[in-house]
Amino acid sequence: MDTKSAVELMESSAEVHFSGFHMDGFEQRKASIEQPTTSETDMYKQPFVIGVAGGAASGKTTVCDMIIQQLHDQRVVLVNQDSFYNNLTEEELTRVQDYNFDHPDAFDTEQLLRVMDKLKHGEAVDIPKYDFKSYKSDDMLRRVNPSDVIILEGILVFHDPRVRELMNMKIFVDTDADVRLARRIRRDTTEKGRDIGAVLDQYSKFVKPAFDDFILPTKKYADIIIPRGGDNHVAIDLIVQHIRTKLGQHDLCKIYPNLYVIQSTFQIRGMHTLIRDAKTTKHDFVFYSDRLIRLVVEHGLGHLPFTEKQVITPTGSVYTGVDFCKRLCGVSVIRSGESMENALRACCKGIKIGKILIHREGDNGQQVSSSASMVWYKSLFHLVILTSYALINDQLIYEKLPNDISDRHVLLLDPILGTGLSFFFVLKLQVCVA
CATH class of the missing domain: 3.40.50.2020 (Rossmann fold)
Structure with missing residues (x-):
């Protein structure tokens, strides 16, 4: 019984709206099934990489958690762009209040690319843990094993074209600016113990300009735009169904219909x-x-x-x-x-x-x-x-x-x-x- 190549194209349109969920056109991608062999290289299946971007406090983490929860029958790993912040120098630490953490240069993109390349090739990696008190990566590393699905989450994961090229699906979480500001104030004052005046000063000085200059322009690269973030259950359900379909292209059930x-x-x-x-x-x-x-x-x-x-x-x-x-x-x-x-x-x-x-x-x-x-x-x-x-x-x-x-x-x-x-x-x- 010969294995037939499967080419599955996602139908796209200029803009489709459905219950607050709209798609700016999925990029048409070919997904073929390799001829079955016994070598380990040929048996390896590339993971499905999902990029989730959006402004700070837009609900990206909530969306990722909901996707992971619904994909409980798949091995899913979450990689946060926040883990790849550059360590601040002694000079930068003396004026940390003037450091822009929302600028593309604040991230070590080269290290992020190395980690993603290993995960895509089935290798386990150690991801650093960034300490926002010392503004440096601490000695504790998080071991991440190869998985069926890799979710890469961060405010600027769509900014670098090399990172975008790794993704099979790109999601932009679009939340109103007032909602994002309210969430940021609540989070920073409650979890980080910061003064509300300092939070507002940082927002007006760095966060909002960086969103307008670097984050919002990457929205055009998204395959899917989710308004209201984690509150949009219809969008999450449709995304999970699409991911299941894509993962199913490698299933034997697609080759042998009576299996x-x-x-x-x-x-x-x-x-x-x-x-x-x-x-x-x-x-x-x-x-x-x-x-x-x-x-x-x-x-x-x-x-x-x-x-x-x-x-x-x-x-x-x-x-x-x-x-x-x-x-x-x-x-x-x-x-x-x-x-x-x-x-x-x-x-x-x-x-x-x-x-x-x-x-x-x-x-x-x-x-x-x-x-x-x-x-x-x-x-x-x-x-x-x-x-x-x-x-x-x-x-x-x-x-x-x-x-x-x-x-x-x-x-x-x-x-x-x-x-x-x-x-x-x-x-x-x-x-x-x-």
Whole structure:
């Protein structure tokens, strides 16, 4: 089965308004899916980089937090431009009240570019923590690991064209100047203990001019403009949906339309964490693996055909429901598939279960078990005739199947427990098995 390149273009218009959310035209970008290979370089997936800009106290952090919260099933990391302020010299410290922290020269953009380049290439980085009391980066570093989504937030992240070029999506948080000033006064007087007169003096001397000269002009580079910041829930929802679509371009579901992936939840991620932890006991590993397998079995059964059925309830009313699919059987790929049999029996009372044992010749001539090989997954249509596993270097060693398997819906059981993943294929056999 050949992988087709996927080109997904976001439709754009001169200006689209929707519930206070308007798009000044998404830049059309091509996103292609690489041909699947076994090399680590080819397997690497570029992260989706989102830039979030706007004036100080415009609500950028709130918007970022809401995006991260809704993308809970993805690995997301937040990088703040504030972490890359230049350290002030002794001379600058003596007149810190005259230093413009809203000017592009206040940031170490070169260091920011180095950090982003490493993250985009799948390398972990240490990001400095800027101390606004000493006006220097302290010795404490924040370790940031590679992620599916990188959010770069800051007042001037759109100013440098080299930084803009890294972004797949650019968001400008547009909030009224009076609201931003009120938030800044509240924040600086409450959190920083500053005098309100000093806050207003800094705002009129540096903040407002810098916004007009450097920040506001970058609004034209934004793909999306969000009025009212975090209060605009419609805009946040649409942005998250678009990000999910872009991330989904690399999913196998986009390549193989009959492949279903169970949506991740905190429960599922928690169980994955436990069974992948080297310190997890054997008892806990078995318990949580069984829970995951049960979820996979239940999900797989949901893709079987159902027929509508009406029943009379104990109260005498008519309930229209569905009737379970009849004539099922399971086929367990020895040995790993047997770990799914108990879950299948618990869901399907009295189900028949057959067995098959296969192996294939590896590239070096050694035999490898089917559950360690993904080759035959590429040719699922060969499973229609179970005895044809000998194709594509696969050889059928043993098979014990129900005699009437050709008249049943077959549930092929073959989990990959070592990585916390389980595969559960639902197939309909249309031909007789010799």
